[in-house]
Amino acid sequence: MRTSSVTAAAVALGIALAAVVTTSVGVAPAEAAPSCSGDHITVGDLARGCVVDRGTIALPDGRRFAVPAAGTTVSALPVAAAGGHDTGDVSITNTGRAGVAVSLEHVWSGSPAAIRQVRAVHEGLVRGGTTAHPMAATTTKAAPTSSCTNRSYALLGYRWNTTIRWSSNPAGARAADAAAIRAGANAWTGTIAVCGRSITSNVRNTYLGTTNQAPAVSANGGCGTPNGANTTGWGALRSGTLATTCVWSRSGVAVEVDQRYTTAYAWSSSATCSGAKFDLRGVATHEWGHAYGLGHTTQASGLVMKPASTQCDVAQRTLGLGDAFGIDVRN
Template sequence: MSVDSITTDGETHGFTMEVDADGIVSYDLTEAESADSSVAGSDAADSLTPTTTAGDVTLEADGTDGDATDSSEGAEVAEVDAAAAPGACSDGTYATKDQKEYGTYNWYIGDGGLPAGMSHDDAKWVFYDALDAITQSYNNCGYSDQVDVNKANYLSKTSYEADINTSSQCTDRDGLSTWDGGNLKNGVVATTCSWTWPTPGVKNDLREADVRFNIHDYDFTNRVTSSCSNKYDVRSVGTHEAGHIFGLKDIYGSHSNLTMYGNSIECSTRARTLGKGDVLGLRSIY
């Protein structure tokens, strides 16, 4: 199990715990880690039947405790933002987790609040874009897609919620990989919780990964314009969280030009597309 949170202050909020087949428990609180180049393995069906628990009660009803619907006024600034970060194409920094999706990442959208006041249908395509940026190595640096990663597949809307509590901690998994909005620890913009099966000799096999945006404390937008103020770009944050799902860890220091930088930047779309380090990190896994 691992929990990864993108924050407003750049502080480290990562934790990984592993239980080996022989029952030995290990954990990792560090951020620096060499890349694990092992790629063998196969995906196994998840037989867990979703069940609700006290912690699974959806905190936000439809359309409440979320952002106001985005205004269509003003031109988006994605191209300007990308041009302002040429260092992304020369910075090869990355870190990886002991985690890999060997099959297809099947995901759902919860029925509670969503970032930027998006409708369920709009959120589906925005989250698809974020996941595709990882699985297809979208970048502005000219790097070809050499990542042999299987597709992410949207299944449906669900009454289940992301298994993440208000302290940005992972709760018991329910068998569904759910994306939603809710209340997280103040200072945390979004959190991803991942559960894996131990796979000796290779990276652990991803079983479930949930993503929650903190719509209780922060505002989001899907249209970053010149008038943007105090809002986080949904696709940038979503792409960062998708990176965690497919095995990338946060990086810190002077690497704000990369998607996996651990500090979310207001009104910035840089993380929508990958930098050199993001691409190399994925290539090291897949």
């Protein structure tokens, strides 16, 4: 019988524990409690299953993350300059008692118990799609381009239940930034004409104006400590990275988003981009796609959510078919 066997096991365990306690007096325990604290907690440390409530997690690629609060996932979502090194999407989930799980481009590491706990939920939320999709019927014909024929999208492990109320910090800006970043945020909202179709998106944002607060995005491409304010700003990022978005979520519901645009490259925020500059509005459209919960498609997709941007890539200001499918499914 199950009950009696469990009882017997418990009794046996009790005896075993008593025996350990009895015999271990004055002797170091065979399994010392893992040390997971300080400013350089490695994935190897996390793999020992330790509970972590403060400190800094250092990934092998050099990105560093303030340990998220128990029950919280932090995601770092970069966009590369074309030809630059793509560091990849990373999500770090602190489960609390089961430790911390790390997902780097869908490869898991960290605490085995945390991975088991997070992975099933995460993969239920993170999925891609290519075809069958409920979208408004075609009303007009648009000239076909690759972004109007490619139907792919990827979903990240969170969505918003609220309007994103955000501010911009213009300190260090390499171009007039507020209008261009707002246009990027608004490219995904309301009724959107895409490739001759029309969709109505449910994601929402409200721009609050400028702020002196800094986004919690680090120069190494990781994420710092969230402060409850959704903020965009400027600063150093690693060579090859144009911008990085950090999102904090709890049980799949996003609670904060911050963005940093690099000061290492020349940017344009003019209506018609020209010269050796990156188009801020186009890159911002990509970063806001991440903010709303979309991941990367392939570079060849030609979509807003492709992982790298070329100079004056003004096409990235306009949603393609897969982008529209993604934002429609996400919300």
